[in-house]
Amino acid sequence: MVALIGRRLILALITLILISLIVFLGVEALPGDTATAYLGQMATDESLESLREEFGLNDPLHERYLNWFGGILRGDLGESMVKRKPVVELIGNRFRNTVVLATAAALVGIPLAIVLGVIAGLMRDKWPDVFVSTTSIVGMTLPGFVTATILIYVFAIRLEWFPAITLVPSDVPVIELLPNIVLPIITLTLIMVAHILRLVRTNMIDVMVSDYVQMARLKGVPYWDIVFKHALPNAMLPTINVVALTLAWLLGGVAIIETVFNYPGIGKLMIAGITDRDFALVQGIAIILAAIYIALNLVADVLSMILNPKLRTARGH
Amino acid sequence: MTVASPSAERSVAVRRRSPLAETWANLRRSWAGMLGLALILIHIILALSSPYWVPRDPLEMNSVIRSQAPSGEHFFGTDKLGRDVFSRSMLGGRVTLLVTLIAIVISRVWGGLLGIVLGLVNGRADELLMRVVDALLSIPWLLLLLLIIAVMGTEMWVQTLTFGFTYGILTVRVARAATLDFVTSEFVLAARARGERRRTIVMKELLPNVLDVLLVDGSMNWSWMLLGFASLSFLGFGVVPPTPDWGFMIAKNREILAVQPWAVFGPVIMLSTLIIGINLFSDAFAKALGLDRSQGAPV
Numbered sequence: 001m002v003a004l005i006g007r008r009l010i011l012a013l014i015t016l017i018l019i020s021l022i023v024f025l026g027v028e029a030l031p032g033d034t035a036t037a038y039l040g041q042m043a044t045d046e047s048l049e050s051l052r053e054e055f056g057l058n059d060p061l062h063e064r065y066l067n068w069f070g071g072i073l074r075g076d077l078g079e080s081m082v083k084r085k086p087v088v089e090l091i092g093n094r095f096r097n098t099v100v101l102a103t104a105a106a107l108v109g110i111p112l113a114i115v116l117g118v119i120a121g122l123m124r125d126k127w128p129d130v131f132v133s134t135t136s137i138v139g140m141t142l143p144g145f146v147t148a149t150i151l152i153y154v155f156a157i158r159l160e161w162f163p164a165i166t167l168v169p170s171d172v173p174v175i176e177l178l179p180n181i182v183l184p185i186i187t188l189t190l191i192m193v194a195h196i197l198r199l200v201r202t203n204m205i206d207v208m209v210s211d212y213v214q215m216a217r218l219k220g221v222p223y224w225d226i227v228f229k230h231a232l233p234n235a236m237l238p239t240i241n242v243v244a245l246t247l248a249w250l251l252g253g254v255a256i257i258e259t260v261f262n263y264p265g266i267g268k269l270m271i272a273g274i275t276d277r278d279f280a281l282v283q284g285i286a287i288i289l290a291a292i293y294i295a296l297n298l299v300a301d302v303l304s305m306i307l308n309p310k311l312r313t314a315r316g317h
Numbered sequence: 318m319t320v321a322s323p324s325a326e327r328s329v330a331v332r333r334r335s336p337l338a339e340t341w342a343n344l345r346r347s348w349a350g351m352l353g354l355a356l357i358l359i360h361i362i363l364a365l366s367s368p369y370w371v372p373r374d375p376l377e378m379n380s381v382i383r384s385q386a387p388s389g390e391h392f393f394g395t396d397k398l399g400r401d402v403f404s405r406s407m408l409g410g411r412v413t414l415l416v417t418l419i420a421i422v423i424s425r426v427w428g429g430l431l432g433i434v435l436g437l438v439n440g441r442a443d444e445l446l447m448r449v450v451d452a453l454l455s456i457p458w459l460l461l462l463l464l465i466i467a468v469m470g471t472e473m474w475v476q477t478l479t480f481g482f483t484y485g486i487l488t489v490r491v492a493r494a495a496t497l498d499f500v501t502s503e504f505v506l507a508a509r510a511r512g513e514r515r516r517t518i519v520m521k522e523l524l525p526n527v528l529d530v531l532l533v534d535g536s537m538n539w540s541w542m543l544l545g546f547a548s549l550s551f552l553g554f555g556v557v558p559p560t561p562d563w564g565f566m567i568a569k570n571r572e573i574l575a576v577q578p579w580a581v582f583g584p585v586i587m588l589s590t591l592i593i594g595i596n597l598f599s600d601a602f603a604k605a606l607g608l609d610r611s612q613g614a615p616v
Contacts, residue, residue, distance in 0.1 A: 011448070011451075014448055015448060015451050015452045015455060018448060018449060018451075018452035019452045019455055019456060022452060022453065022456065023456065026464045026465075026468065027464065029468045137593065137596050137597065137600070138589075138593060140596070141540055141544075141592045141593055141595075141596045142589055142592065142593075143544050143547050143548055143551070143564075143588070143592070144548075145547075145548065145551050145564075145567065145568075146547075146567065146585050146588060146589060149567060149571055149574070149581060149585065150585070152574065153574055153578055153581075157574060157575045157578075164574075249457075249458075251457070253457065253458070253459060255457075255459050255460075256459065256548050256551065256552065259552065260571075267459075270460060271463070271552060274463050274464070274467050282460075282464075285460075286456060286457075286460055286464075289456070289457045289460065290452075290455045290456050290457075293455045293457070294455055297455075
């Protein structure tokens, strides 16, 4: 099993290096260069040239890539030319804010999804299942900004329970962020719950008709013992990977939700970075999000291996 | 779906009806699937016909009737520039539908074929390309879309190619996995033994067998593409104004949501009914073909 995990680790590293290449080249290809964007109309040829020289924009491509990648390994994501600050400093608190938001949504959403999925699976095709399954399709399919807009209209404008947008700066303590994130959490939860719920439901249905559950029934094991001791653990196993994928998606797709609610997080920063042609910033955020995605998948794979003996001997795909 | 030569593995029993008729018969039994199909058809008909019958010029501004509530004159009210929200909502899906429908075909073709070939050769090249696919899939979808469009521009054909490419990446993996189920089957071995060319094996033996997977994946992909396109429009990277578009309408009219909620509800209702329709249809379509779509990743 150690060898398998080692193999996964190496694959993850290779993927990360590939991503860094794709991201670097992709961002380099953005039209216009930052020097022009930075100096704007006042730019003279000399001032542009000296700025490019200062930030090493004239170095050959591979040299810049190696410099950048070496910097990442040292925890240095470069300097934002637009904001004239180190990227790490720009990201700092905003990354924390996004993590707070995503964690809160995950803490609400994952248990809720599992409970609802189990209920729907056990009561297959009865009204609770039909209700939960139909609602989940709606929650899953509506774009986040649509759900958010409807929630803002109902809870912020009509009922005035929560603020419609966040108006606190990015560096306030977590406790002051909390009242602002109720609506974003509900939005994210609605989207996230649906994906996990559907999988739990399917697994639960499969497990409940399996031979060993039938056997337990025939032996007279009480219903809830069957559900909690036999069915649930087996139904949960395949869910681990989907939870990881959902969490990773949450960090990437959260950009729109942050924009809608004006929440000072990393996703909103990323969109601003693309609009401002802030190369270093976009590269930095992209590599962070990709690394998190890979890490979450790795953890999910290893976790499933530990929990499921069958996977330990199977060759990775 | 057409079934190829000796694809006996899946259809053990002799089929009386054609697979197409059978799928349709299964689909008709699902009320959700039929509702979804109806919603999709209504949207396509609206997109095709709306320019000929919408009551107002969607671009005509009129400062006298700014942000008016819905009335007999303006069914969905007017926006802050005095434009008719009903007309704009009816027209607002045309670009979206055109771009995503062509992109679906593009993503099927390149993603599907590449996936099948990789599944068949299954060697070094496969290993290497799958790493690239994994890497591309690890970049947040929104960032990938934004990057490509920021580099290439917001012309419609660029967006179509971007969506066709981006959403085909996952299809490579799906098609490859589906192909792996068949490469060791007897009819592929037989074809290899007969000395068939690789191209013939891909087109005549493998493609017909993974076609159902590709189609179901395509209908799911369609709803994700719509989500992606609407999101880009919402952020201002989609349809170029003043062409009416749902995502952009929602973004702009949202700014004074408290004053004119109707200007947001029009496009919200249109966009939501289409996306929900596609998903209801996808679910029923997958079931009608005997596939399960609950494993889909939230991309």
